[in-house]
Amino acid sequence: MARKPLPSPSSEHRMRGFEPAFGLMRDTVRAAGESRGFAVARLLTHWTEVAGEDMAGKTRPVKIGYGKGGMGATLTLLVRAAEAPMVQMALPVLKERVNAVxxxxxxxxxxxxxxxxTGFAEGRAEFTPAPKAVATPDPATQALARSTAEGIADPGLRxxxxxxxxNILTRPRMKKDA
Structure with missing residues (x-):
């Protein structure tokens, strides 16, 4: 009875031990990207590095369309309407950076x-603003709020x-016109 040879290492061969998460889903991401024209998935997965921090906050790549001749593709980006003129002026630099990839x-x-x-495309085009700085209330307000809830036994509810x-004590008061 002949033995079966050991399988040769291939792309389907799993690593032993820790394997990076992207390695587990590489083929799925590649198939999804290629269906939208992205032959290089790095353009999608590393858009912030490709476009730069400022430009990536204003744009999202949607698809790449190839013309009939096959020479030169068109990259489609989502952009907020208010920022479109500034992005339009920066397109030559952005095109060079994308082509460098x-x-x-x-x-x-x-x-x-x-x-x-807010974008569209099922939440894939979210444009998030910079987080707002939260001011800490003064110690007197914190003490008053603590004393208000001190009789509650449950720590989460308290x-x-x-x-x-x-929040109620620090909100701005509206003046009533009398």
Whole structure:
């Protein structure tokens, strides 16, 4: 009876021990990217590095479309309508950076699709603003909020009530016209 030879290492061979998470889903990401025209998945997965921090906050890559001749593709980006003029002025630099990822002049045009501030495409085009700085209330307000909720035994509920009391005590007061 002959033995079966050991399988040779291939792309389906799993590593022993720790394997990076992206390695587990590489083929799935590649198939999804190629269905939208992204032959190089790095353009999607590392958009912040490719476009730069400022430009990545204003744009999201949607698809790459190839013309009939096959020479030079069109990259479609989502951009908020209010920021579209500034992005339009920066397109030559952005095109150079994207082509640097490919290693040749793969992108000949960049098309901007304007969208609302919340975006569309099932949440894939979220444009998040910078987080707001939260001011800590003064110690007197914190003590008053703590004393308001001190009779509550449950620590989660007590913390929530303290936070609610702080929010009420620190909100701006509206003046009534009498």
């Amino acid at each position: 490919y290693g040749y002049a793969a992108i000949s045009h960049i098309h901007l699709t304007q969208t609302a501030a 913390g929530a009530l303290e936070q609610l009391a702080q």
